Amino acid sequence: MGCGTSSKVVPELPGSSFHPSWGKGVGRESCGPLQMGQGEAGHGGHRGTREAAVEAAQKMQVARYRAKFDPRVTARQVYLFFIRYDIQALIGRGSFSKVVRVEQRVTKKPFAIKMVETGVKEGREACESELNVLRRVRHCNIVQLIEIFEAQDRVYIVMELATGGELFDRIISQGTFTERDAIIILKMVVDGVRYLHSLQITHRDLKPENLLYYHPGAESKILITDFGLAHSGNKNGNWSMNTFCGTPEYIAPEILSRKPYTNAVDMWALGVITYILLSGSLPFEDENHMRLYRKILKGKYNYKGEPWSNVSNSAKDFIDRLLTLDSNHRMTAGQALNHPWVMTMAITSPMKNLQRSISWNLMLRASPHSQCSRSARASESHHSNGSKHTWGKNKTGTLG
Numbered sequence: 254m255g256c257g258t259s260s261k262v263v264p265e266l267p268g269s270s271f272h273p274s275w276g277k278g279v280g281r282e283s284c285g286p287l288q289m290g291q292g293e294a295g296h297g298g299h300r301g302t303r304e305a306a307v308e309a310a311q312k313m314q315v316a317r318y319r320a321k322f323d324p325r326v327t328a329r330q331v332y333l334f335f336i337r338y339d340i341q342a343l344i345g346r347g348s349f350s351k352v353v354r355v356e357q358r359v360t361k362k363p364f365a366i367k368m369v370e371t372g373v374k375e376g377r378e379a380c381e382s383e384l385n386v387l388r389r390v391r392h393c394n395i396v397q398l399i400e401i402f403e404a405q406d407r408v409y410i411v412m413e414l415a416t417g418g419e420l421f422d423r424i425i426s427q428g429t430f431t432e433r434d435a436i437i438i439l440k441m442v443v444d445g446v447r448y449l450h451s452l453q454i455t456h457r458d459l460k461p462e463n464l465l466y467y468h469p470g471a472e473s474k475i476l477i478t479d480f481g482l483a484h485s486g487n488k489n490g491n492w493s494m495n496t497f498c499g500t501p502e503y504i505a506p507e508i509l510s511r512k513p514y515t516n517a518v519d520m521w522a523l524g525v526i527t528y529i530l531l532s533g534s535l536p537f538e539d540e541n542h543m544r545l546y547r548k549i550l551k552g553k554y555n556y557k558g559e560p561w562s563n564v565s566n567s568a569k570d571f572i573d574r575l576l577t578l579d580s581n582h583r584m585t586a587g588q589a590l591n592h593p594w595v596m597t598m599a600i601t602s603p604m605k606n607l608q609r610s611i612s613w614n615l616m617l618r619a620s621p622h623s624q625c626s627r628s629a630r631a632s633e634s635h636h637s638n639g640s641k642h643t644w645g646k647n648k649t650g651t652l653g
């Protein structure tokens with residue numbers, strides 16, 4: 254699918270001890286009769302009392318588990334789901350999910366429902382990551398969770414519906430696109446990312462396909478979606494991650510060099526997105542993943558070809574400060590919002606229309622030749638999403 258040979262790299266969660274009790278209102282960390290027992294023992298509690306307490310807690314846990322996965326309960330969830338929502342159309346498919354447009358029967362309001370197959374480990378893990386984040390966040394540029402229904406091997410995630418389409422569909426369909434338009438988009442995205450980072454959440458799969466317009470109007474806000482690869486930092490403030498994951502064209506060099514990394518990887522991806530936004534082409538591109546990774550590790554990209562001669566130095570400086578190899582020197586989300594290019598809204602730079610060159614570059618990518626290679630790649634990765642402007646859309650298998 255992607256412009257690279259790209260398949261999205263999915264992570265293995267540490268321990269991968271996915272417990273079914275992550276469902277509605279029940280966090281994974283909440284299942285802890287053993288922990289409770291250990292804690293009491295640590296305080297020198299009475300042994301008999303402790304054992305009784307452990308046993309009682311374990312019984313309760315088992316009862317809760319049984320109740321949760323009692324076919325009658327899961328059937329009731331499915332029944333409730335269908336009572337409340339009327340499925341209207343298929344919006345798209347992910348690796349382990351289908352997204353459908355629904356109407357809430359009572360209010361007639363439209364919503365999106367992501368139906369995730371949790372029978373497979375990767376689907377369960379993506380679902381767990383997504384829910385871990387969606388349950389915690391509330392921001393105007395992040396898709397809002399409405400409710401969750403859990404069935405035996407499937408979870409229904411009800412979310413805000415984005416009807417405005419993907420970023421590049423809109424850029425192509427509008428007559429003009431200037432640096433100022435790019436800044437308006439980036440401000441929303443970076444603000445959402447700053448919020449995520451303030452909660453110690455790293456998205457790890459930022460790319461244009463995961464940025465959707467809320468409605469078709471010109472003033473629409475942008476929503477960050479798809480938290481299937483997101484990492485929620487732990488309570489000890491440990492931000493460091495090790496898992497190799499992401500979409501190849503957007504993967505930061507520190508992930509490729511298998512070093513522990515931080516939320517700065519999202520800022521690298523924002524650098525790639527900004528480069529695409531202003532040019533319609535990718536900074537690092539190669540059909541072959543190994544060659545692509547070597548290019549990323551060297552951090553060598555250029556501003557050759559159109560429309561770069563019409564892009565301000567300030568915009569290029571913004572990109573350079575994001576596509577910085579040393580993650581310690583890379584801009585944070587807060588710094589990106591305070592960068593002169595963003596602060597001045599490109600008032601000082603010529604308001605040149607970049608749209609023709611961007612569309613031209615996008616069209617080159619969609620030429621019959623690249624279509625061929627793209628569908629070949631799509632079949633490699635089992636994706637069936639029909640997105641036209643994919644930029645390294647797919648996840649590959651876990652590499653480590």
Ligand SMILES: Nc1ncnc2c1ncn2[C@@H]1O[C@H](COP(=O)(O)OP(=O)(O)OP(=O)(O)O)[C@@H](O)[C@H]1O
Nearest residue numbers: 344345346347348349350352365412413414415479
């Ligand atoms: N809230 C939403 N409103 C409208 N469309 C959505 C919404 N969430 C997802 N989509 C669309 O549904 C399609 C499938 O999305 P989904 O997140 O399931 O998978 P994906 O990101 O395309 O693939 P993968 O699972 O490999 O990451 C995409 O085209 C996406 O743009």
